[in-house]
Amino acid sequence: MKSCECGCGEYTAGGKFRPGHDQKLRSRLEAKTGDLLGMRNLVESAFAYSQGQMSESDFLSHVRSVFAQQHTPR
Numbered sequence: 001m002k003s004c005e006c007g008c009g010e011y012t013a014g015g016k017f018r019p020g021h022d023q024k025l026r027s028r029l030e031a032k033t034g035d036l037l038g039m040r041n042l043v044e045s046a047f048a049y050s051q052g053q054m055s056e057s058d059f060l061s062h063v064r065s066v067f068a069q070q071h072t073p074r
């Protein structure tokens with residue numbers, strides 16, 4: 001049996017998540033970055049860095065700014 005990837009500690013019926021738990025993980029990740037726009041900023045800056053379109057120092061300051069604006073995790 002596989003453990004649910006959301007981190008709840010429960011087992012799945014064979015997939016990566018228990019039913020609905022992919023949404024729980026998505027909500028938790030959004031909350032860590034403030035909201036969906038924070039998550040977009042984080043992913044897009046990571047992508048730009050991976051493509052050599054952003055320097056390491058710019059990427060790190062971008063990451064810090066995303067989490068500096070974070071809300072209290074749900």
Ligand SMILES: [Zn+2]
Pocket residue numbers: 004005006007008009010017018021
């Ligand atoms: Zn779960």
